[in-house]
Amino acid sequence: MRFPIFQAIYKKEMIDLLRDRRTLISMVVVPLLVFPLLFRVAIALSSRIEEQSEAEARTLGIAARVSTPSLREALAKTGYPVFERPDLSSAVEKKSVAAAVEEIPGNPPTVQIYVDSSNPTSGAAADRVRLMLDVLKEQRIRESLRDSGVPLNVLTPFTVKRTNVAGARKMAGSVWGSMLGYLLLLLMFTGGMYPVIDMTAGEKERKTLEAFLASPATRQEIVVGKTLAAMTAIFLTAMLTLGSMVYWLKNTRLSSRSEELKHMMDTIPLDAGTIAMIAAILIPVSIFAASLMFTIALFARSFKEGQSYLTPLVLLVIFPALMGGLPGFGLTPALCLIPIFNASMMVRSVLLGDASMLNFGVTLAANLVYAGIAAVIATRMFERENVLFRT
């Protein structure tokens, strides 16, 4: 292997990739703009839906058939206009009111709330009604106890207090760890797809491969130069995704009702050390992904064919990447041997701050071995005439 040769190939592939619109879109635009924008739009949309539901509930009001004055008072405290309707259930169903309340006589009487759970406006109104009725119920109990001379503390014989020892950093790690590994791995494979197809099937389709193969570069040097370029593209996609996600998550304005989420965003545990560990996990995965996709795309005769060969692989990656982010799996050295799953799980562990050096080492070593095997297979395939000159 001659360093200047594969360096020349690497440089040429990188120039070629960086001038390809499709590659730039999947490698740079998607992680930097499209994905964060979608995320931001989704959050903004959910906040807007919340606000709209509340506003709509105030406009529509609620229907009530209650005779007890205190119940009427409680309903008035919701801030919603209260109407009378002959058929309460139908009124909610037809959206003429947001929710409805009916007092059914008995001992004790029952207060029935009619809600259309498929409609966020109705859900919001019903929740508010329920809250006011609960306040009234507690008030009544307290009054009864006071009248009977029973001390109020009979209601609370003991207090249950739950203390979350995880702390804000760990909680943030738990939430973001579930999705970050999955998203990074998914975007790495989708981001690497176009560059890899371009340098394999694309070269065949554009008939540039023959002149390249007729040069003094060995097949091994060509494969190393090309897969290193693909690996760079894949790793860059991962790092850009990571960077843009951190930026957008920390700088996205949320409605007041999403305070908990906002607090979690502010405590995303992504310091330099954590990022370095995630990068170390992703480097062998990048080589593995590049070599694997390179091998598969080599069989394609055209860009289109390459896409149809690699799309199932990307879909296949989703499952282990998603599973690795799920809580409940205790990371063991044996589980660290499962490709993709191990990287997703290790990203989660690093964010949680509970990654053991043993598991980290096993994951790194396993992925390096898989990357090596995939690279050897890629080289072998590149030496096969029936693969290169498939007609």
Next chain:
Amino acid sequence: MIEVREISKTFHDSKRGTHSAVDRVSFEVHAGEVFGLLGPNGAGKTTTLRLLATLLKPTSGTAVLNGCDVNTAPAKVRAQIGFLSGDMGLYARLTPLEILDFFGRLNGIEAQRRAKRISELMTLLDMHEFAGVRTDKLSTGMKQKTAIARTMLHDPPILILDEPSSGLDVPTARTIESAIMEAKRSGKCIIYSTHVMEEAEYLCDRIGVIDGGRLKTTGTMQQLRDATGKHRLREIFLDLLGLPPDK
């Protein structure tokens, strides 16, 4: 300079079964000689040239190019050859300058010598004007000049040209012809395939006709005329393939 000895290539295909593309072909090409390989589509021309360029491995037999065997020293063979096909095979997103620099590096030409050689070729082929323009923005003629410069860059003693003028207009095809004649004068050994009989008649010192993977005959134009009793290469070609002459 090129010695092809009983070279064969068999392909195995699930649809077509075993198919012999080149069958025990032997010929020689000397320095300063242009050898034309003619044949109908699917005759085995491209496969033969790919075998010589070490893009394919022979099933049996061998070829020795400038003392290097295609079976035992393919990388050394590739350093001795310049390969050009009708498709040109240029990187659309790279400029001619970048393409030449890339292939110069692959051929191990040291930086200073590479820059000098690229400049020489650009002057020779009048390429300076479009040297920094992306190849996908160039005309066919400009692309062809770039492809020729790439083939000649490392000054190889052997040129393998696979239908280099296929699909080109007359002025552009003439650029190729001039380049071939110039290379011949400088003592290079040239083998090329073509479908254009007039071009072959004008350029080639010797001609080989291949059909069904077998080399039917080789010889100078005069030898072919004597053997067939026909005058024009087109007539000779049809006669050798056993096809009726033009009416």
